[in-house]
Amino acid sequence: MEVLKIATAGSVDDGKSTLIGRILYDTKSLTSDKLEAIEKTSKQKGYDYLDFSLATDGLVAEREQGITIDVAHIYFSTAKKSYIIADTPGHVEYTRNMVTGASTSQAAIILIDARKGVIEQTNRHFFINNLLRVKDVIVAINKMDLVDFSEERYNEIKADFTELMAKRDYQDQNITFIPVSALKGDNVVNESENTPWYSGQTLLEHLEGLDRKDIFNSGTPRFPVQSVIRPKTDDFHDFRGFAGKVYGGELSVGDEVVALPSQTKSKIKEIYAYDKKYETASRRSSVTITLEDEINVSRGDMIVRANELPQIEKQFTAVISWMDSDQLKAGGKYIVQHGVNKVLAKVDKIHHKINPDYSGIDENVEGLGMNDIAKVTFKLNKPIFFDAFKDHRTNGSFILIDTKTNNTVGAGFIQ
Amino acid sequence: MNKDTSHINPLENEAIYIIREVAAQFEKPVLLFSGGKDSITLVRLAQKAFWPAKIPFPLMHIDTGHNFPETIEFRDRLAKELGVELIVRNVQDSIDAGKVKEESGRYASRNSLQTTTLLDAIEEFKFDACIGGARRDEEKARAKERIFSVRDDFGQWDEKSQRPELFDMLNGDIELGQNVRCFPISNWTELDVWSYIQKEEIEIPSIYFAHKRKTFVRDGMIWSAEDDIVFRDEDEVVEERLVRFRTVGDMSCTAAVLSDAVSIDKVVSEIRDSSISERGARIDDKRSEAAMEKRKQQGYF
Known part of the structure; x- marks a missing residue:
């Protein structure tokens, strides 16, 4: 099963926390004690609806100011995928948090308030997610309930955003528009009856449908060495393994490789994950590699295939x-x-x-x-x-x- | 083939990467071991990270003196099997030395007293990195915790000036006197941990499985009455129930749940269907909504 990391971006009051809370609620990911706490606090505040934003706003300072000030991570899963949402703040002064959240994400949700449309903040959110080369971007046009679920308004905003897309550097980024109401639940997890003019997927349907190829770019394998493993025990007297994580592609036993910076050539002899040997190390797997030849490799060095030098x-x-x-x-x-x-x-x-x-x-x-x-x-x-x-x-x-x-x-x- | 066939694998790969970074970037790391399922999972991940070499750092347990005897027995056996050094420091010693004062009354717990003993031990051994089994899904304030979380001389956490963590890169550079709390299973959920224990066939203390226990009910939660550690009013009736524990913290603040899950398979399916979050069974978080955040600022794990 895949783990999909999603960054969220929206301005203050665009309803980002509410959207996340809504996803959790509609996927039945809120536990009864958490739901109880939300109901209790919503009532104390005198709301006649459930304030889902309370599910994510974690720090005391945030609750006092009613805003999100740092990256929070929220977890939920469906039968298909595990999701990690990085809830990143929308303030101008918090660009750094948005960059941070986007750096570990494969998908991003950019929220737009349907009443306000594309604003300067929206440009920023898109710019950063494009700069960070987040592969899949969902433009969630929120608060559709407050514009009477107007198709015309939706199309206006979509046209404004499409203009922005022409300026982007990373043109292959996949972009999807969805009209939603986080507060009321339209097109978030469940289809809306209020948007008969919209035939696309709900937000969750879209995320569920993302395949590996929609999430990762294919690339060249790189193996940065984290440490050298030398047990020096009787059973593994001469064992010299290089521990690290494979990035960008696969490495296999027999691959001709070069160690950098020494540029010494060798071949991959064995690939271990714990005590089991494998023929191939898939991308993003943490493994230990041994080489055919005794060459000098230490932490910070990199093992790459001989014909694919960086x-x-x-x-x-x-x-x-x-x-x-x-x-x-x-x-x-x-x-x-x-x-x-x-x-x-x-x-x-x-x-x-x-x-x-x-x-x-x-x-x-x-x-x-x-x-x-x-x-x-x-x-x-x-x-x-x-x-x-x-x-x-x-x-x-x-x-x-x-x-x-x-x-x-x-x-x-x-x- | 080492393919990502289940969602556990990406999390396992990430955790092993983090543990290897801790060992490489710090001079004197330690793994904080409570005997609970999260720290047992950490030990297995550390084993995997360095195999065929031994785990290159000691385990340390801050013993409240109110731990379940099953947990202590398990802890000692595991350390022996692994051939890893086990350091134990006792909250009782901090109490005897007058450094902390024992709480009294209905909700008395030694859980928060652990902080002083932990900080003293960090100073005693000059540990610069403590590996812990905290997970971001446990509690809202934890959701903002970094994987490498820098603490000052007083063990304090300043949530407003946390280092940004980008891509996979972990910055463990610190000044003398500072130390870092490292959380390799930050991104795991309770169910992930249980599924991993199931898949890896990892042994865990018996109190995680359903057993008969003398208990009483207070505030809708079930408390152990096997010994005098949990304060009990005379009118609180003791009854034998079939229960298990979802966490094995200090006995005074860890409630049991009714359960007939006698095997790991049954526990996993019970968790999957369960509707109360894990920390819902810990009284110390319920004291106030901001309870966890306050304890963390003071240096609690």
């Missing part, structure tokens, strides 16, 4: 999302964490800021502030082995770590 460079240009209150400036030094590999990096050049709402670029840049997105060139103290982000979501991405605070201060997508 770029091996001491410099790269990337689009970065800056997430810290301290500014990023040219000449600044940071740690680049690329997968499990960490190298020291210097900001060589900030080319330009990219307005995350498709309103163009800003070439006059001194430094980057929180939530800025920009094209930046870095120089490294030793080479890393990367692919362009458009070809490899894992091997084309990195995070930036502040050397003084150790905090994660940015994320980047290599061009």
Whole structure:
């Protein structure tokens, strides 16, 4: 069974938490004690309906302000799939959380308030999900009950959004429009009687129908080595395994491989998952690999197929999302964490800021502030082995770590 | 073939990746072991992560002194079988040293007292990473917890300045004195854990299965009356019932559920049909809606 991670994006009051609560309620994923708590709190607040947003808004600060301020994870499953929803906030100042949520998701739901239509925030939500190359985007046009389930209004919004789609960088992204009312439940899990003009799937039907090919891009296998396993016991005296997770494709016993950075060639001898041997390691599986030859491989190195080398460079240009209150400036030094590999990096050049709402670029840049997105060139103290982000979501991405605070201060997508 | 045939596999792959990152990024990690199903699952995942080598870090149990005897027996046997070092630190010692004060009355529990003992042990052994079995589906405040969660010298969690976690990348860089709580099974649900135990045929303590127990009912929940650990009013009637436990926390705050599930298969199907969430059987969360978040800020696991 698949696990599908979904990011959600919407502005304040677009009804995102209500939508998630509705999905949980209609898929009978709310347990009786949770439902009871929601009923109790809704009554205390004097509502004549169930406030499903209470199912997801977890932190005390949030309940006080009535907004979502961080990424929350919500779990539910159907007979077909397990779902993890990253509930990300819609505030302008929280771009970083949206980038974070989208980075681990294969699908995204962008909410639009049918009364307000496509607003500047919508551009941002779409921009980020497109930048992060989230494969499947659902545009849920919500609060249809408040516009009398008007087909005309739905089509207007759809036309506005379609205009936006022409500007996107990642054109292959699959986009689906669905008219919903999260509060009343129309077209969320169950079909609506109020939208006879809409013949498409409900939100859940769409998610249920997503196949592996709709979720993952096919790519080149990359094996970043997490650690070397040397048990040195009597039974496994000479065992030398390389532990890691396979990204982008499959690796099989007998594959001719190259270890980077040494560029030494060998062949895959065995693939273990725990104590069982396998012929093939599927993508995203955590395995231990042994090689035919005794070659020098350590943590941070990468094993790839011999005829599929990535770029091996001491410099790269990337689009970065800056997430810290301290500014990023040219000449600044940071740690680049690329997968499990960490190298020291210097900001060589900030080319330009990219307005995350498709309103163009800003070439006059001194430094980057929180939530800025920009094209930046870095120089490294030793080479890393990367692919362009458009070809490899894992091997084309990195995070930036502040050397003084150790905090994660940015994320980047290599061009 | 190692294909993703069930949804457990992606979660297992992720957890093994995280455990390997903990071992590689930190100097002195420890696995917090309670003898409960979540930490037993963690131990199995750690075994898998490093096979054929041994688990490269010790297990540590913060013993409230109110644990089920079945759990303690199980804990000692498992550590012995694995050949892994087991560290035990006792809440009773913190009480005797006057560091914490025992609660009294109807809802007295040693659960929150564990925090002091845990923080002292982290300092004693200079652990820089504690692996725990917390899951985001357990409780709303947990839903926002990171996989690597940085704690300061006082073990405190600042939910407003958590590090963003992107893609698979885990940033374990810390300053001296800080430590990180690591949660490899963050993305698992209760049912995932049970299904995994079933699939892997992992042994778990007997109290997870239906058994006859002297119990009494309070506030609609069933409490053990086998010993004096749970405070009981004289008018609360003791009766023998067929029950099992869904979590094996401190006896004073872990309620039983009526059940005839005597095998793992029956437990899994019972969980699948069940309509009360797991933490619904823990009184310490019910004290107030913000209970868990407050305890976490103070350093509770």
